[in-house]
Every structure is written in C-alpha cells, then in structure tokens.
Amino acid sequence: MAESVVAGKEEEDRISPLPDDLLRYILSFLLSRQAVWTSVLARRWRNLWKSVPAVRIDEDEINTWFVNSLLLLRDRAPLHELEIISCFDDSYAPRHMEMWLRNTLDFSSCPVLEVLQIYFCEINAEKILCQSLRPLVMSECHFVWCIRTCISCPSLTDLELNDNAGLTPFLESMPSLVTASVWFDGDWADREYRYDHCFDSYYGGCDDGSCLACHIINLEGDGCVFLEGLCGATNLKLTSAPEMFICRRDFKWRHTFSKLKTLLLNEWCLVADFSGLVYFLRYSPILERLRGCLVAVLKPMCLA
Structure with a gap:
C-alpha cells in the first residue's frame, strides 16, 4: 500500500x-x-x-x-x-445449513478449532467431536428426534446450551469444564417437539403408548444422558420445564459434583419431593452458593 x-x-x-x-x-x-x-x-x-x-x-x-x-x-x-x-423462518437456510456446516466443520481436519457458536439451527448429527474446542454455544436449536446427538469435547471449558428443543444431547466427560449453562425448555417450540418431556411421570417410563419421550428412552436403554458430562463444572446453571424428566432420570447414577461451588436451579428441582434439590445438596460437597430455587421457603430436609 x-x-x-x-x-x-x-x-x-x-x-x-x-x-x-x-x-x-x-x-x-x-x-x-x-x-x-x-x-x-x-x-x-x-x-x-x-x-x-x-x-x-x-x-x-x-x-x-x-x-x-x-x-x-x-x-x-x-x-x-x-x-x-x-x-427458522428463512425457508432457504435449513436446506443449505447442513451442507455449509459439513463443508466447514469437518472436525477431524480442524485440529485447532477452539470456538464454536451455533444459533437457530436444526442439529441432525450423530456426534459433535472436537478435541480442541473450548467454548461451545448452541442456542435456540432443534435437535431432531431420530437420533440423540453426542457431544464429545474433552477440552471444553465453557458450555452454553440455551433454549434448545428436541432430544437432549449426550454429554461425554468434560474434565476441564468450568462453567456450564443448560436450559432445555424450547419455549419457542410446539409441545410435540419437546421429546424429553413426559406429562405423566416425573422420571419417565410411563405406560402411555402415545408418549414419544418415554418410547424413545426405552429404545435407547440404560445410560446417563448428560449429568456425567456436567459433573466437573465449577459453576452450573441448570433450568428446564418441570415436565422434562431426563435430568431426574440421570440421578440414579449418583455422579458427584466435586468441584461445584455455584449452582442455579429453577422450579423443576422442587417437584417430586424436591428430588432435584436434595440430589445436588447431597452430591456437591463444596457447594458455596445456591440460587434460584426458592430456598427461603423450603422446610428443613434430612439429606442422610
């Protein structure tokens, strides 16, 4: 110049x-x-x-x-x-978005990819795999019902799954995770797109043959969906609709949140005899701050 x-x-x-x-x-x-x-x-x-x-x-x-x-x-x-x-209102985008992501995000050929943010997309992938990824943001996305996406990012330090709909993804172990915010309400989605919501059972597994959520989880068999991937976090925000049973179902694996210091929960933890709140108080040995779950109005509970 x-x-x-x-x-x-x-x-x-x-x-x-x-x-x-x-x-x-x-x-x-x-x-x-x-x-x-x-x-x-x-x-x-x-x-x-x-x-x-x-x-x-x-x-x-x-x-x-x-x-x-x-x-x-x-x-x-x-x-x-x-x-x-x-x-999603753009009819052109969904037909081409998958091609763009596939062409650009061949994760095996992106060994130094560190930051990934995905907004307003339909996720139709068996696995999101990246060894180097550190922050991951997925917001207002729709995870399709035919496959539960597995997120395998062992170097992840920050995870934000915000207002997504569809099948909750499997989260593999994330030992470097510091901060995680998971909100799986999908307020923008119709009821039929809330695949992990059961309106008859707090823990899933209802006998209603028309309940797609319980049918899918029965086909998948036993296995922790996402609490295992979050148990290394220091700061955790976990919010969902009360009808979403995946988190409560994961309690039976009794994962310990050994690093967790700050926790924010909403009203889902208060249903079914406060099982969500009891779980985190019992399995978070160094928890310092608990926010958002109406602690002040709760009666004393025995955690033994």
Whole structure:
C-alpha cells in the first residue's frame, strides 16, 4: 500500500509492514463479506481473506450466493471460529445449513478449532467431536428426534446450551469444564417437539403408548444422558420445564459434583419431593452458593 499525501504532508503507511499472519488475525474480527472486500486494496490483499481463521456470516447473507462461494473458494487453513446466524423462518437456510456446516466443520481436519457458536439451527448429527474446542454455544436449536446427538469435547471449558428443543444431547466427560449453562425448555417450540418431556411421570417410563419421550428412552436403554458430562463444572446453571424428566432420570447414577461451588436451579428441582434439590445438596460437597430455587421457603430436609 503506497504512501499517500494528505494536505501537502506525507502520511506514514503503518499497515504494509505488518506480517500476513497479523493481517489475517485483524480480518478475523470482521464479517466474512467485509474481509473479502479488502481483496481490492492491493495485490498483497487479494488472497488474504481465503486463509482468515474465522468465518462470520450474518442473517443478511444467508439468502445470497455469497456463502456457497466463500466456502468453495476458501483454502484449507485452520479454522478457529465459525459464526453463522440464521433463522427458522428463512425457508432457504435449513436446506443449505447442513451442507455449509459439513463443508466447514469437518472436525477431524480442524485440529485447532477452539470456538464454536451455533444459533437457530436444526442439529441432525450423530456426534459433535472436537478435541480442541473450548467454548461451545448452541442456542435456540432443534435437535431432531431420530437420533440423540453426542457431544464429545474433552477440552471444553465453557458450555452454553440455551433454549434448545428436541432430544437432549449426550454429554461425554468434560474434565476441564468450568462453567456450564443448560436450559432445555424450547419455549419457542410446539409441545410435540419437546421429546424429553413426559406429562405423566416425573422420571419417565410411563405406560402411555402415545408418549414419544418415554418410547424413545426405552429404545435407547440404560445410560446417563448428560449429568456425567456436567459433573466437573465449577459453576452450573441448570433450568428446564418441570415436565422434562431426563435430568431426574440421570440421578440414579449418583455422579458427584466435586468441584461445584455455584449452582442455579429453577422450579423443576422442587417437584417430586424436591428430588432435584436434595440430589445436588447431597452430591456437591463444596457447594458455596445456591440460587434460584426458592430456598427461603423450603422446610428443613434430612439429606442422610
């Protein structure tokens, strides 16, 4: 980039001396479309966008040819961050989202991927596997009913599953987990999409042949769904509708939350003789703060 003359004075060019890796890092904070725009600045910038370690696509770009072109022309440089913002109301997005994610997130070829955020997507995957991932955010997503997705990210430090619907995913062991926030209400979803909700039994396994949730859990057989993956957390927020039985069903494995110091629960822990609250008080030996479950109005309970 040549030096320019402004008002009769030479303006120092401080961009050109920067190494390519630093320029790519700077471009990684822009939307991908903005990063591509820089290709017209000079010959040196023509291909820098192809190896930027982040892909950021907002909802304004979902309905254009841009995303397909971006993923086709991007080189195989390591991807550290992926951000795709879409909406279920967009009829175009669901047909192409799976292809975009598959092309971009071949986790076996992304050994240094550290940050993943997924919003408003349909999750139809048997397993989300990444050894290097640290923060994972999945918000207002729909996990399909035909398969319970397994999340296997052993290096994860922060997990946010926020207002999702469908089948609660299996969470494998996360020994590095520090903070986890799990909210599986799916308030935006119709009742028929709340697959882990039983309106007849607090622990699942009802005899109602029309109860899809209990039918699915019976087909899967025995096994802890997600408490095992959360038991290493230091800070935990766990909220759901009272009818969701998966968490209460997981209690029988009696996992100890040996690092848990701060816990937030909502009213689901108060049903069935306060079984949820009793469980966490019993199996969280160093718990310091308990929030959100109306502790002040509870009668003294024996935890022995």
